[in-house]
Amino acid sequence: MTPPTRTGHTSNLAGVTPEPSAAAAGIAGRNGAAKPNARWSAYWHLLIARTKEMQREPEVIFWVFLFPLLLAFGLGIAFRSRPASVPSVAIAARAGAEAVLQMAQRSPQSLHAQIVPEAEALNGFRLGRYDLVIVPGGETGSTGGPTLEYRYDPARPESVLAREQADNVLQAAAGRANPLPTSAQASSEPGARYIDFLIPGLLGMNLMNSGMWGVGFALVDYRQRKLLKRYVATPMRRSDFLLALTSSRLLLMIIELALLLGFGIFVFHMRVAGSWLAIVLLGALGAAAFAGLGLLTASRAQKIESVSGLINLVMMPMWVFSGVFFSYERFPAVVHPLIRALPLTALNDALRATILEGAPLSAQLGRLAVLLIWTAMSFLLALSWFRWT
Amino acid sequence: MAIECRGLRKTYDPKVEALRGLDLEIREGECFGLLGPNGAGKTTAIEILEGLLKPTSGDVRIFGHSWQTDAHELREWLGISLQETRLADKLTVRETIELFASFYRRPRSTKEVLAELGLAEKSDAWVGKLSGGQRQRLAVATALVANPRILFLDEPTTGLDPQSRRQLWEIIREFQRHGGTVLLTTHYMDEAERLCNRLAIIDYGQIIAAGSPAELIERLGGQHMVEFAIGNNSHDARSGRDSQQVWRGLPGVEAVHADDGLVCLTVRQPHVTIPALLEAISRQGAQLLHLTTRQASLEDVFVRLTGRHLREES
Numbered sequence: 001m002t003p004p005t006r007t008g009h010t011s012n013l014a015g016v017t018p019e020p021s022a023a024a025a026g027i028a029g030r031n032g033a034a035k036p037n038a039r040w041s042a043y044w045h046l047l048i049a050r051t052k053e054m055q056r057e058p059e060v061i062f063w064v065f066l067f068p069l070l071l072a073f074g075l076g077i078a079f080r081s082r083p084a085s086v087p088s089v090a091i092a093a094r095a096g097a098e099a100v101l102q103m104a105q106r107s108p109q110s111l112h113a114q115i116v117p118e119a120e121a122l123n124g125f126r127l128g129r130y131d132l133v134i135v136p137g138g139e140t141g142s143t144g145g146p147t148l149e150y151r152y153d154p155a156r157p158e159s160v161l162a163r164e165q166a167d168n169v170l171q172a173a174a175g176r177a178n179p180l181p182t183s184a185q186a187s188s189e190p191g192a193r194y195i196d197f198l199i200p201g202l203l204g205m206n207l208m209n210s211g212m213w214g215v216g217f218a219l220v221d222y223r224q225r226k227l228l229k230r231y232v233a234t235p236m237r238r239s240d241f242l243l244a245l246t247s248s249r250l251l252l253m254i255i256e257l258a259l260l261l262g263f264g265i266f267v268f269h270m271r272v273a274g275s276w277l278a279i280v281l282l283g284a285l286g287a288a289a290f291a292g293l294g295l296l297t298a299s300r301a302q303k304i305e306s307v308s309g310l311i312n313l314v315m316m317p318m319w320v321f322s323g324v325f326f327s328y329e330r331f332p333a334v335v336h337p338l339i340r341a342l343p344l345t346a347l348n349d350a351l352r353a354t355i356l357e358g359a360p361l362s363a364q365l366g367r368l369a370v371l372l373i374w375t376a377m378s379f380l381l382a383l384s385w386f387r388w389t
Numbered sequence: 390m391a392i393e394c395r396g397l398r399k400t401y402d403p404k405v406e407a408l409r410g411l412d413l414e415i416r417e418g419e420c421f422g423l424l425g426p427n428g429a430g431k432t433t434a435i436e437i438l439e440g441l442l443k444p445t446s447g448d449v450r451i452f453g454h455s456w457q458t459d460a461h462e463l464r465e466w467l468g469i470s471l472q473e474t475r476l477a478d479k480l481t482v483r484e485t486i487e488l489f490a491s492f493y494r495r496p497r498s499t500k501e502v503l504a505e506l507g508l509a510e511k512s513d514a515w516v517g518k519l520s521g522g523q524r525q526r527l528a529v530a531t532a533l534v535a536n537p538r539i540l541f542l543d544e545p546t547t548g549l550d551p552q553s554r555r556q557l558w559e560i561i562r563e564f565q566r567h568g569g570t571v572l573l574t575t576h577y578m579d580e581a582e583r584l585c586n587r588l589a590i591i592d593y594g595q596i597i598a599a600g601s602p603a604e605l606i607e608r609l610g611g612q613h614m615v616e617f618a619i620g621n622n623s624h625d626a627r628s629g630r631d632s633q634q635v636w637r638g639l640p641g642v643e644a645v646h647a648d649d650g651l652v653c654l655t656v657r658q659p660h661v662t663i664p665a666l667l668e669a670i671s672r673q674g675a676q677l678l679h680l681t682t683r684q685a686s687l688e689d690v691f692v693r694l695t696g697r698h699l700r701e702e703s
Contacts, residue, residue: 036495045491049480056479056515225475233441233471234535235464236492389441 042236046244051251054214063213064256068206069263072199075325076268079194087131087162089113090121096136100148103173104166111169125151131162199264200351201324204286206256208318208344211290212297212311214249219298220307229389238388246291253287254280261355273358281361282354285371286347292378293343299385318344346370390450391417391539391570392438397447399433399594407433409594411447415587420561420571422581422588424687430594431574432472435543438572439469451539465494468537470528472544478517482508482527485516489531497536506530506560522553529560540564542573546580558584578687590691597694605690610643611657614689618651618679619670635673639665644693655685655693 054060089104089111091097097115104113113134116124124130137147150166153159172178222228231241257280264270272279297314301307321328321335322344331339339345346367353359353367361368397411407430415421423431436442438449440456440463449456451463476485483499490496503509506526511519519527525545532540542561546554561584565571575581581588582602589599598605606612636645636654641662644655656662659682670677 037491037493041491045488049477049484049488052484053477053479225477226471227474227476229441230469230471230474230476230531231492233439233464233467233469234489234492235461235494 040240043240043244046236046241047247050218050244050248054248054252060214064206064210064252065259068202068256068260072195072202072260072263073267075198076195079198086110086112087158087165088129089132089134089162089166090116090124090130092116092118092121092133092135094118094136100134100136100170103170106173107169110165113166122151125153131156131159132166134166193268195264195268196270196356197327197352198325199260199268199270200355201348203257203260203283204322204344204348204351205319205324206260207253207283207286207347208290208315210252210256211249211287212294212315214252215245215291215294216298216307216311217294217304218245219295220301220304223298223302223387223389224304226389232388242295242383245295246288249287249291250284253283257283272355274354274360275358278354278361279351282347282350285368285375286343286351289343289347289371289375289378292375292382295382295386296378299382300387318342321345323348341370343371343374391415391419391452392421392572393450394438395448397434397437397449398445399430399437399442400445407594408437408444411591411594411596413438413589413596415570415572417570418565418568419586420565420573420584422585423572423574423591424576424578424581424588424691425574425591426576429591431576431591432543433594434591435541435572435574439467439541440464465535466538467541468532468535468539469541470525470532470543470545472547474528476516476524476527476531478515480516481513482516482519482530483512485527486530486534490534493535495536496534499534502530502534505563506533507556520553522549522556525549525553525557526560529557533560533564537569539570539572542571544574544576546575546577554580578691582687588687590687590694592695598690602687605687606685609655609685609690609693611641611655612685613656613659613682614685615654615656615659615662615666615682616648616651616679617654617666617677617681619673619675620678632673635669636666639669641665646692646696648692651679653689655689656682 086109091100091104091113093115101113101115104111116130118135121130121133125133131152133151135149135151137149148170150163152163219228222231232238261270261272261279265272293314294311297310298307301310318324321331321339322342323339324344328336328339328345340349350361350364350367350371353364354361392413392415394411394413397408398406399408400406409430411430411434413421413434423434425431433442437444437447438451440449440460452466454463456463480488483503486499486502490499500509503512506529508523508526508530511523516524516527529540529542529545532542540561545561546557549557558580561571561573571584573584585602587599587601588605589596590605591597598608600608633645633647633652636642636652639654639662641656641658642654643657646653654662654666663680663682667677
């Protein structure tokens with residue numbers, strides 16, 4: 001049945017399915033109809049709208065851009081490579097303490113010692129202010145000097161080091177001769193520092209955070225506002241909508257990547273060994289994988305509160321296991337294959353290998369496969385589960 | 390026929406019957422109202438017609454096309470305002486309308502729609518900063534920019550102040566003047582009386598009455614309502630039922646019901662009934678405490694049909 005147009009156009013042939021133009025002449029025969037829309041008009045408008053929305057949300061600017069920089073800065077400062085960590089040693093103020101201090105001060109570059117009342121020294125040691133406490137004993141040893149007692153914590157590497165260092169300095173000062181002549185040369189390359197390890201990890205974590213929140217949270221918010229339902233009541237293609245959402249993530253990814261790596265390069269003099277193209281490709285793949293996971297977590301949830309819980313539940317294991325702040329080699333070897341199957345682990349490993357070692361993508365097919373499989377699986381599952389209303 | 394549906398049923402699991410067999414025929418160019426209390430099934434019905442819900446059984450035709458075969462095409466023809474959509478707060482009014490315009494093959498110009506809905510001076514304001522009335526007009530603007538042939542409005546004026554309601558009514562009439570078809574749901578009887586050419590009253594998922602507002606009111610049997618209250622200090626205090634018999638027997642009275650302490654008479658000719666009523670009261674030795682007359686409204690139709698008021702929670 002042909003819908004009659006009510007504006008007096010009678011050009012429809014009876015029995016012919018109405019052509020779009022005839023139908024869309026709609027109510028209007030009115031003036032001022034806009035130009036007909038092109039195929040990708042909806043996609044572009046959705047992408048622009050999403051970008052503007054994010055840009056106008058101060059929280060997004062903070063969490064996506066500022067927070068990772070602050071984290072990198074804070075951790076970079078806290079764990080900066082100090083010019084040889086000089087052990088801090090407290091000498092308990094007892095008889096003979098002065099003599100010990102004098103011996104220790106003969107090599108100030110390898111030991112920082114001071115005399116402190118005994119109670120305060122032990123308390124400071126407990127709080128980590130001193131790495132070692134030297135308690136001069138009462139009796140005289142065989143050499144005529146005081147007997148020394150080292151209080152150290154075998155579980156703290158810097159404490160163990162301080163004991164070795166202090167013993168060496170004091171023994172040498174007391175006249176021990178070194179039978180073997182040695183020399184040492186300092187060598188610390190950018191690329192092996194903690195900040196070099198950290199920045200690619202933070203980049204991966206940030207892509208995960210902003211992907212999961214940017215897609216998952218936004219979708220549930222749209223659903224709760226009934227905006228998704230309003231959109232599907234229009235001729236908008238659902239694929240255009242999801243494509244625009246994913247594209248907005250890719251745009252954001254470029255900025256996140258440039259900011260964090262730029263920060264590492266300019267503030268911490270980080271060196272990027274691999275190709276930028278490879279890094280951007282990895283970033284895109286990571287952003288896509290986490291956009292997919294975000295879509296999956298948001299496919300059914302009706303309330304913002306419930307999706308927040310889900311997102312945290314999904315991200316939690318990856319924060320812990322995927323080697324953001326420390327290497328996952330510290331976990332028992334049995335679980336390494338499981339850890340490597342997580343998308344964030346694959347992304348972090350690939351980013352580190354590319355940025356720090358300059359490994360080409362062709363050498364990391366396994367990691368790429370992990371990311372691709374996560375992306376494909378989550379998008380497929382999400383699309384079959386997704387509720388628009 | 391713009392919209393036709395036959396035997397629409399919608400059952401939500403486990404056993405909630407939201408619609409229990411709905412038949413509608415809405416002609417092109419008319420404004421049709423679905424009326425009913427909250428929970429009557431209005432929104433379920435309109436969302437099925439909009440293609441957003443699948444009916445459990447029944448058939449829907451929009452300009453002769455069905456949702457199963459021509460969904461994408463149908464969407465080009467419909468402009469929809471859902472109940473309580475919260476559009477993106479951080480987009481401006483113009484950006485929102487342009488976004489919706491981009492979904493349609495041949496939308497109307499954003500500028501024209503902005504002017505028509507009185508949103509021109511708000512066009513650069515964020516949606517989050519709009520008043521309730523402005524938001525509702527924006528929701529209708531997102532529907533009108535589609536250049537639709539049918540406008541679906543689900544409770545468009547709920548919660549609005551009187552002035553905003555009137556503005557929206559004017560917008561709806563304007564759309565209709567240009568030949569558009571309107572389907573709206575409301576639980577305001579006065580709104581339906583003013584706007585709708587025809588309407589259907591829905592209760593518990595079924596149509597309990599349909600027709601033009603005048604026809605429905607005519608079906609009451611009289612177009613006037615006489616409401617009164619008496620202080621009954623007479624010796625032979627009769628039971629309520631007995632006195633109802635007395636009122637029913639007065640000349641020109643078509644129906645009697647009690648409502649909130651008042652006795653309501655549906656009357657054809659007040660000038661005949663009222664003198665008789667006064668006489669009857671004085672004959673009883675009762676005292677008249679209250680007496681008003683007014684035109685019958687759709688509200689009276691609803692009360693008459695269901696024994697309940699429209700806005701009472703059912």
